[in-house]
Amino acid sequence: MTTAPARAPQTDTVDVAAATPDQEQPFAELGLKPDEYQRIRDILGRRPTAAELAMYSVMWSEHCSYKSSKNHLRQFGDKTTDAMKEHLLVGIGENAGVVDIGDGWAVTFKVESHNHPSYVEPYQGAATGVGGIVRDIISMGARPVAVMDQLRFGAVDHPDTARVVHGVVAGVGGYGNSLGLPNIGGELVFDASYQGNPLVNALCLGVLRHEDIHLANASGAGNKVVLFGARTGGDGIGGASILASETFDDTKPSKRPSVQVGDPFMEKVLIECCLELYAARVVEGIQDLGAAGISCATSELASNGDGGMHVDLENVLLRDPSLTAGEILMSESQERMMAVVRPDQLDEFLAITGKWDVETAVIGEVTGTGRLTIDHHGLRIVDVDPKTVAHEGPVYDRPYARPAWQDTLNADTVASLRKPSTNAELRATVLELLASPNLASKAWVTNQYDRFVQGNTALAQPDDSGVIRVDETTGLGVALATDANGRYAKLDPYTGAQLALAEAYRNVATTGARPLAVTDCLNFGSPEHPDSMWQLVEAIRGLADACQVLEVPVTGGNVSLYNGTGEPGLIDSAIHPTPVVGVLGVLDDVADATPSGWTAPGQAVYLLGTTRPELDGSAWADVVHGHLGGLPPAVDLAAERRLAEVLIRASRDELVDAAHDLSEGGLVQALIESSLRFGVGVQVSLEPICARDGVTPFEALFSESTARVLVAVPRSEEVRLVDLCTARGVPALRLGETAESCSPGAGTPTDAADHVHGPAVEVQGLFTLPLAEAREAHEATLPHYFG
Numbered sequence: 184m185t186t187a188p189a190r191a192p193q194t195d196t197v198d199v200a201a202a203t204p205d206q207e208q209p210f211a212e213l214g215l216k217p218d219e220y221q222r223i224r225d226i227l228g229r230r231p232t233a234a235e236l237a238m239y240s241v242m243w244s245e246h247c248s249y250k251s252s253k254n255h256l257r258q259f260g261d262k263t264t265d266a267m268k269e270h271l272l273v274g275i276g277e278n279a280g281v282v283d284i285g286d287g288w289a290v291t292f293k294v295e296s297h298n299h300p301s302y303v304e305p306y307q308g309a310a311t312g313v314g315g316i317v318r319d320i321i322s323m324g325a326r327p328v329a330v331m332d333q334l335r336f337g338a339v340d341h342p343d344t345a346r347v348v349h350g351v352v353a354g355v356g357g358y359g360n361s362l363g364l365p366n367i368g369g370e371l372v373f374d375a376s377y378q379g380n381p382l383v384n385a386l387c388l389g390v391l392r393h394e395d396i397h398l399a400n401a402s403g404a405g406n407k408v409v410l411f412g413a414r415t416g417g418d419g420i421g422g423a424s425i426l427a428s429e430t431f432d433d434t435k436p437s438k439r440p441s442v443q444v445g446d447p448f449m450e451k452v453l454i455e456c457c458l459e460l461y462a463a464r465v466v467e468g469i470q471d472l473g474a475a476g477i478s479c480a481t482s483e484l485a486s487n488g489d490g491g492m493h494v495d496l497e498n499v500l501l502r503d504p505s506l507t508a509g510e511i512l513m514s515e516s517q518e519r520m521m522a523v524v525r526p527d528q529l530d531e532f533l534a535i536t537g538k539w540d541v542e543t544a545v546i547g548e549v550t551g552t553g554r555l556t557i558d559h560h561g562l563r564i565v566d567v568d569p570k571t572v573a574h575e576g577p578v579y580d581r582p583y584a585r586p587a588w589q590d591t592l593n594a595d596t597v598a599s600l601r602k603p604s605t606n607a608e609l610r611a612t613v614l615e616l617l618a619s620p621n622l623a624s625k626a627w628v629t630n631q632y633d634r635f636v637q638g639n640t641a642l643a644q645p646d647d648s649g650v651i652r653v654d655e656t657t658g659l660g661v662a663l664a665t666d667a668n669g670r671y672a673k674l675d676p677y678t679g680a681q682l683a684l685a686e687a688y689r690n691v692a693t694t695g696a697r698p699l700a701v702t703d704c705l706n707f708g709s710p711e712h713p714d715s716m717w718q719l720v721e722a723i724r725g726l727a728d729a730c731q732v733l734e735v736p737v738t739g740g741n742v743s744l745y746n747g748t749g750e751p752g753l754i755d756s757a758i759h760p761t762p763v764v765g766v767l768g769v770l771d772d773v774a775d776a777t778p779s780g781w782t783a784p785g786q787a788v789y790l791l792g793t794t795r796p797e798l799d800g801s802a803w804a805d806v807v808h809g810h811l812g813g814l815p816p817a818v819d820l821a822a823e824r825r826l827a828e829v830l831i832r833a834s835r836d837e838l839v840d841a842a843h844d845l846s847e848g849g850l851v852q853a854l855i856e857s858s859l860r861f862g863v864g865v866q867v868s869l870e871p872i873c874a875r876d877g878v879t880p881f882e883a884l885f886s887e888s889t890a891r892v893l894v895a896v897p898r899s900e901e902v903r904l905v906d907l908c909t910a911r912g913v914p915a916l917r918l919g920e921t922a923e924s925c926s927p928g929a930g931t932p933t934d935a936a937d938h939v940h941g942p943a944v945e946v947q948g949l950f951t952l953p954l955a956e957a958r959e960a961h962e963a964t965l966p967h968y969f970g
Contacts, residue, residue, distance in 0.1 A: 194508075195233040197563045204230050213240035219577055226571050234557065234564040237509045241475040242482060243576040245744050250577050251710035252742045255720050258727035259737040267736040270699055273396060278319040278471065279389075280738020281396055282700045284769045288653050289393050290661055291323045294333070294386040294704040294765050296743035301383035304442040305350025309383050310358040311419075311443040314450050314517050316387040317362065318471035321457050322520070324397035325389025328639065329651050330359045332369040332385050333665050333704070333763045334628075337378030339620040339968050344373070347381050348969055355385070356631040361447035362454070365640045366632035367649025370665060373620040376759045380746040384704045384763050388663060390653050395461055399470040400487035401523045401549045406467055408481070408492060408547040409529075411536050412453050412519040416502035419443035419476070419515025449518040456539040457520065465532045468523035478512045478572075480521040481547075485555045485569035488523075492569065494547035496559040508559040523549060583716035588754045593674060595812030597798045602881050609881065610950035612807060613851050614960050616885075619806040622848050623964035641773035645860065647690040647844055648768075650776045658772035664690035665766075668847070669759025670800045671815035676718040677725035680762040681818045684729045685889055686846050687766035692827035693842040693892055694776045695834025696768030701730055703740035703764050708747035708757025715747065718760040726762060732820040735766065777834045779843040780860020781895050781921040786840060788865055790850070790916045791826060791908060792891030794872050796882040802847045803885040822890035822913075829913045830892065838904045841895035851884040853893050855944050855957050858921075864942030864954060867919035875916065880949060895921055919947070 193199060200206075208230065210220040215236075223231050223239050231239060245251060260275060268274075272289055273281035279293035297312025313330060320327045332355045337344045359366050369386075401408065419442065460466050468488070470480045477499070485492040499511055506514070524532045529545070536543040550556075555572070557565035603609045616622055625644060634643040641660060642650035648664040666686040672679025688698045705722060708715030719742075730737055747757025770776055781788075798804055799813025833839045843857045850872075858865050872883045896904050901917070908915040923942060943953040 194559070194562050194564065197232055197566045200232045201229045206230065208236055210236060210240065213237065214244055215240050219243060222577065227567065232564050234509050234512055235567060237513050238478040238482070238565065238572055241478055241513060242572045245710070247475055247479065248576040249742055251579050251581050251744060252719060253578050254580055255723045258723060259730070262727045262731045263736045264731065267734050271736055271738065272393065273323070275737065275739050277398060277739070278322045280700065280702065281323060282738065282767065283393070284653065284659065284661060286654065286657065286659060287393055288659060289391050289396070290388060290653065290767065291320055291325045291391065292386065292388045292663065292702055292765070292767055293319055293739050294384055294665065294702045294763060295741040296704050296706060297383050297385065298380065298706065298743050298746060300442045301351055302347060302379070302381050305347045306354040307442050307444055309351040309354030311445040311517050312383055312385045313355055313358040314445045314447065315473045316385045317450065318473065318520065320387045320389035321454055322397065322399065322469050322471045323389065323391070324395040324461050325391035326458055327364055327387050327389045327454065328637065329367045329388045329649065330364050330386060331367060331649060331663060331665060333382070333667070334370065335372040335374065335377045335382035335761065337373065337381065338375040339373040341378055345969055351381070351383055352628050352631055358445055358447045360633045362451050363636050365634050365636050365643065367634060367640055367643040367651065367663065369644065370667065371625050371628055374669065374759060376669065376755065379748045380758050382706050382746070382758070382761060384706070386665060386702070386765055388651065388661070397461065397466060397469050399483055400468045401484035401492055402488040402490065403467060403525065404490050404549055404551040405526060406549040407524045407526060407529055407545050408494060408549065409522045409524050409532065409543060410499060410519065410546050411522065411541050411543040413446060413449050413516055414500045414502040414542060415506070415511055415514050415519070416516045417506055417510060417514060420510055420513050443515050443517050445517045452539050452541060453518055453520065456536055456541045459535050460532060463531060463535060465524060465528040466522050467525060470521050472519040472521060474515060476512065476514045476516070482555055482569045482572040484521065484523065486573040488549065491550040491552040491554045492547060493550050494557045496557055498544050498546040500542055500544050508564050581710050581716045582713050583720050584713045585717055586714040587752070592754065592812050593814055597804050597810065597813060600804065600808050600810060606949050609884065610952065612803070613950070613952065616802055616806050616848055616852065617855060617957060618960040618964050619802065620964055622802055622852055624962040626962060627965035627969060641776045642694060642778060645856065646779045647693045648696070650694055650770065650773050652773045658774050660770045660773035662691045662694045662696035662768040662770060662776065663765060665763055666690065667761050667763040669761040670805065670811055672718070672722060672760040672762060673811065674800050674813060674815045676721040676760050678815050678818055679760065680722040680725040681729040681820070682815060682889065683762050683764040684726055684733070684766070685818060685820065685823050686844065687764050688733055688735065688823060688827065689844045689892065691766045691768035692830040693779065693844055694770065695831055696770045697831055698733065698735050698766050698768045698827060700767045701735050701737045701764060703737060703762060705740070705742045706746055706758065706761040706763065707744055709745050712751040712756065714752060715757050722760055722762045726764065729820055733824060775834060777839060777842045778860065780841055780857045781863035781865060782840050782861055784863055784921045784923045786895040786897055786921045787901050788867060788918050788920060789894050789896055789904065790872065790891065790918050791829065791894060791913050792822070793888065793914050794876045794878055794883055794886050794891065795888045796878050797886050797888045798882070801885060801887045816887050816889050819890050825911050825913050826890050826892060829908055829911050832907060833894070833904060838900045838907065839894040839896055843893045845891040845893065846887060849885040849887050855952070857893060858942065858944050858954055859958055859961060862942055862954060864922045864944060865919060866922050866945045866947065868947045869949070871916045871918060
């Protein structure tokens with residue numbers, strides 16, 4: 184007896200979908216709500232095909248559509264004044280913002296998240312996060328010139344933290360180093376709130392001439408749609424939404440990997456190939472393939488254009504010939520780009536990609552229909568209005584409310600916490616903070632990154648900002664800094680977002696750069712939880728308001744939600760709200776950039792700004808007492824602007840040789856870091872601060888009041904600096920001088936006092952800390968935990 188051969192499954196074409204309206208579809212498994220699925224049916228006038236359903240589901244996901252945050256993000260545009268737009272060439276809505284920096288030069292920069300993939304598979308998650316943001320920069324027409332990373336992990340001593348740290352740091356370094364891009368700075372934070380939801384944010388900076396700007400749109404009927412770069416495989420399906428391979432075909436032997444797999448060497452070739460294509464003027468529009476893959480690129484290009492698009496999916500070059508049509512559309516395989524090319528320039532385009540051995544396929548063309556149609560082996564599997572896929576998805580006004588626990592948290596101040604009462608206790612506390620994971624040296628991480636490749640890095644970690652030269656002839660360049668403090672934002676998300684902006688703004692100004700523009704990555708919990716949604720709304724409002732005051736526009740960024748695993752409504756149900764803010768500034772000549780450390784002995788050390796007894800949410804409260812409560816430091820944006828004006832002018836007129844902002848850890852942390860930078864000691868007195876500002880020595884050392892900077896001033900320029908500060912309304916106090924060596928002070932243990940022969944940090948009347956001892960404490964922590 185013979186068995187009849189199995190009938191091949193019927194392709195779910197548009198016609199089949201129209202004829203089978205009652206066929207059940209796995210919309211919930213794809214992350215769609217019942218009302219969203221019904222809306223798709225209403226838009227199409229029928230049920231969607233399997234391919235259309237997958238396309239809508241991923242493009243309407245939170246990651247791609249911003250459906251929970253879009254209404255609030257509009258504040259960034261609404262609060263951007265004409266003055267703020269002066270240097271803005273491309274704003275929110277494109278792959279990255281573009282800013283005019285003068286002399287015909289422009290820079291593009293953006294920060295994005297790759298949080299969830301980096302927990303599942305830390306190395307590839309982090310590596311492809313770098314690759315994705317680099318391609319965003321390429322797609323604007325720019326050459327990538329630098330990267331940064333903002334990393335947040337769980338408790339440093341948790342058993343799983345080392346797995347994530349090792350993988351993420353190796354992934355960031357492995358991909359960026361292979362591309363030949365310097366990593367010029369970032370952040371590293373350990374906190375138990377990030378245990379199951381580490382944050383891996385990556386920033387890329389690119390350089391281009393004004394005339395080289397490219398945008399993502401498909402216009403001109405008859406123009407060809409070209410896919411080039413790596414072949415399309417089964418990796419990354421589900422990376423942007425909750426897609427899984429069995430959604431498309433339950434007969435597959437195993438799931439496709441949901442985390443993308445990167446190839447930095449392919450990306451390096453792709454960079455050079457794209458730049459040559461741009462130089463030849465053979466690209467009409469271009470889009471990188473990241474989240475949602477071909478679905479995103481085709482729908483966004485068509486939606487942004489003036490017509491429609493048709494694609495023949497069988498022309499896509501595949502690594503895995505078993506991929507279904509849905510999997511081809513959803514694959515997030517890396518190192519791919521999609522371009523729109525005029526027919527008369529196609530041969531030249533193909534010649535250039537051929538020169539670089541970049542595989543290329545013409546997969547469709549621009550049409551005048553206003554529709555996005557996709558065929559697979561002659562069968563129509565997609566027929567949609569691309570705007571409904573890419574830009575007209577659901578937008579929600581999620582309910583939000585101040586958490587029930589917020590008032591209790593804010594009432595729990597540091598007032599009752601024990602403070603050090605002797606000089607010896609003060610010194611011990613200084614060392615304890617210096618060696619704590621969040622204040623310790625980041626060299627274990629940054630030594631795995633190449634910070635100076637390409638030869639254009641003027642400053643990099645551990646300086647306050649990374650500084651990159653743009654024009655070799657004039658020295659024109661930019662400074663970049665990113666900052667966030669989730670502890671502050673937990674206490675007050677509105678103020679916390681403003682504090683992140685203020686610190687990044689201040690860090691850029693310490694180099695002498697003029698702050699010009701902002702990018703942000705907003706990392707929060709579930710938007711379906713009113714507590715987390717309130718935090719997001721408040722942070723956006725705070726950041727938008729502060730950008731308006733400081734006159735720096737948000738040029739673009741990213742929102743990462745659902746970073747939480749706890750029970751809704753509890754104080755620990757999600758990560759600390761973490762609005763990462765990046766600020767870009769311009770330097771006329773990077774050779775004049777001011778470093779963050781003392782460069783020579785015998786210079787006067789001044790504190791600019793006012794100190795208040797602000798220790799709620801501080802590093803001291805966290806490290807010594809494991810405490811989080813009260814209110815964060817006050818924000819004074821007017822003071823930040825005045826301080827920045829002084830720093831920029833002082834740098835230009837060579838009034839300062841070093842500048843370092845005061846933030847986490849307060850004055851004493853800044854003093855030690857400035858001394859460790861180049862091995863030059865310092866002698867200071869706290870009496871001027873305590874007398875003028877009415878604070879105790881303990882508060883003077885550890886307060887985290889904002890709008891403060893330490894500067895080292897040549898003695899010949901002291902009068903000019905003080906006059907400048909007085910004219911701009913910036914308080915200035917002379918604390919002491921940089922020094923080759925110091926004498927043992929009160930509170931210095933006998934064994935340490937016997938060895939104070941070299942440079943040290945001396946706080947007169949309180950303690951002396953030899954730099955050798957400080958360096959040992961500062962540099963031992965991360966190697967102790969991670970090898």
